[in-house]
Amino acid sequence: MAKKDYKKMATEILTAVGGKENISGMTHCATRLRLNLKDKSIVDDAEVQAVEGVVNVVNKAGQFQILIGTEVPKLYDEFEQLVGGKIETSKSDNSGESVSVVSKVFSAIAGIFSPLLPALAGSGVLRGLLLLLVQVGWVSETSGTYTILNSTSMAVFYFLPVLLAFTSGRRFGASPYISALIGASLLHPDFIGLMGDVGNGATTSFFGMPVVLMNYNSTVVPIILAIWIFSYLYKFLDDYIIESLKLVIVPLISLAIMVPLTVIVIGPLGVYGGELVANVVNYLIETSNILAGIAVGGGWSVLVSLGIHWAVNPIMINNVSTYGYDYIVPFTFACNFAVIGTTLGIALKARNKEIRNFSLTGAFTIALSAIIEPTLFGLLVKNRKLFLAQIIGGAVGGAYLGLMKVTTNAFVFGSVTTLPAFVGDTSGNFLHAIIGLGISLIVSLVIAYFVTSKEEKLA
Template sequence: MNFKQAAQDILADVGGAENVTNMTHCATRLRLNLADRSLADDEKISAIPGVLNVVYQAGQYQILIGTEVPKLYAEFEQAVAVARGDAPLATNQESTDKGSIISRIFSAISAIFAPLLPALAGSGILRGLLILATQVGFIKTGTGTYTILYAASMSVFYFLPILLAFTSAKRFGASPYLSALIGSALLYPDFINLMGKAGNGVVTHFFGIPAVLMNYNSTVVPIILAIWAYSYLYKWLDKHVPESLKLVVLPMVSLLVMVPLTIIVIGPLGVYSGEAIAAFVNWLIARSSILAGVVVGGGWSILVSMGIHWAVNPIMINNIANNGFDYICPWTFACNFAVIGATLGVWLKARDQKLRSFAVTGFVTIALSAIIEPTLFGLLVKNRKIWLAQIIGGMAGGAYLGLTKVVTNAFVFGSVTTFPAFIEKNGMNFLNAMVGLAIAFVVGAILAYFFTKRDEKLA
């Protein structure tokens, strides 16, 4: 069966994309909700190769395909997206595999994170408003209201591996739902409890094979690598498992192989890479605070893009706990304010309303909540010149903060609402912090303005 052709034929014969109000599938049927049932031509659809039957039940137009319906659904979903202008025509695996390795990596990252941008942006705004509400005393921490709103604003980050598993599967050509299950297994409470109070680094065993455990919530790299690897297993199973057994055998083997493989092999890559980054930062601080400010201020967004910036957080927390202050946290502020500046530069230069709107959303989100991921993956990763502008801005601001040895007295994320963390008995600490962040902001804005084309689009 030619799934792509069949999907296009079905779409045409049900009245086009405008007539499809909702679509889904079960184990054997493509299920469509149609705005106008009379536009669907049952005879033509029944005659399409691969279509076994057509029925209309419970308000759904149901097209019987068989156990291969997920393949048809994927092509049908793409055909609808293209018809509505929501997706480019050249989105197949062959087209995305062209180009240099770097281009392919950035293309993959963009495709994986783009569907999550609204959730990330909305959650970031909500978190920022919640922080502001608690600081002015409108909402008290620990109350039911605070907890409910905190859960609403932070769930997207805690369950990020599940969401990334789903979008990664769509990019790499695996089952999105089985991939989401793989991500879910990493966050399962009993699995997390294996670490006890010791935290990351605890070793457990799987049939005698040692496995290093870590908390995978909010992580990025492990699950993307896992689903990339799983896509090869999925395609192999899809090709070799008989159709009559796919419903049971394919998901069983997928989970049986990929969950242990991710925990034993792929997951620890994130652990050890994070530990290496943390060790490097400590080594750098001991030798030159200015150089450390340049590296962390400029490189923080790169670490965030790889999801291994969390490895540096324990260093900051430990510094606060033991010394009452920390030097690293201000450099992360420099990164964030360089991103804010970059959004301003883009807004001032670009004329595309969609891009300008996205830039404003990023500006507000970061200023209130310090969450840069929506802007990072929605704008900077896609346009490396603008990303370079942000990196240079972060380096400039980080250098000044390192030179003046600015500290924070709390572990916070860099935004306007967390400025109180700079307040020290020495008033110059706050003043130097504002100067350093202003440098990051202005440099990022100016360079982003010059690096942005007037006809720049939000890809």
């Protein structure tokens, strides 16, 4: 297989979207290059989609989204060099299309979390495998092996404020390194030691001002809020402090203002706010868990196709970080296994070699990497009956998972390789997970088989 020329691909995409002058912001997620365009009317979607390596083009959530696949980070690096790195986000859209607050939030979430997804997914799988080894008796919880592997698998969650600070700094246009220092300050042993044995809610003072102390390890909301506010301070300092003094003065003022402001005001509000949202979501799931399984298991692919599923990811990450488990992740598994079932149903029925090969490749890709977008856009969204087949399969399997209150102990993407995330202390959790995912796969496979004609083609 010939090696892809990402520089050539980036150049052609940039030309097709109107050049760097037409770009007001850019980021990427696990599979898509996401562009904020000043004038969308000058862009020909067909020309962009004709670029070799582009799977599909989507205009959703206030962004021009170009589906590439899992190699999108390599393309993004080349694209960023062509654009010139720093981009000033325009305050108005020349096309006259207003971008909603919700769209901006979705865009920000994608930009903040997407660089961390490999670390979160890898750590989650390692955590699941470690729990499995403990349960079968191969590793003791009192051994050095367990401590080393447990520390490795949980480090990404413990130091999440530092990692999120860095990516938030990049997304909001502040120094990612100063941002990371702000996050690290919240995890310093001396700061945590101020809480003593009291824990969250302990108090201290800062120049006479009362400070309610919180434990910020594994938290999500406080640091994102803090860096968002910091970005305005940073840009102000960057504009008004003379160049010769920036090296020292900008980080000095930034740290001296933002760390106290975070621990006094932003942090407690963020912690309580994040816990409130998570509690509400978890309450709704536990109150009507079957309905939640139907809605998320069946509707997750719709959110993915619109590119707005990122809004739910922080809730799942927060649940795992705070409670050690999550109810929503299993429903996303149901969706992915339903897509696998649909592709297998097509492959069993269709005679056309091209569509059978594409279907089997999609099933194999999802089973290993949990990436469903190429299959969604390349096959399912073009055929309403097949798209409905995977929705029904995901909904039925999700209903079972909800009924049995299946959880995962980590934030992972739904694939065969991440099944260890279902291993936990709850009796029967793994078994019910396998049954629920099997239901999703079989139901969608059967429906897809019957709605697929033998003469079905890819185009």
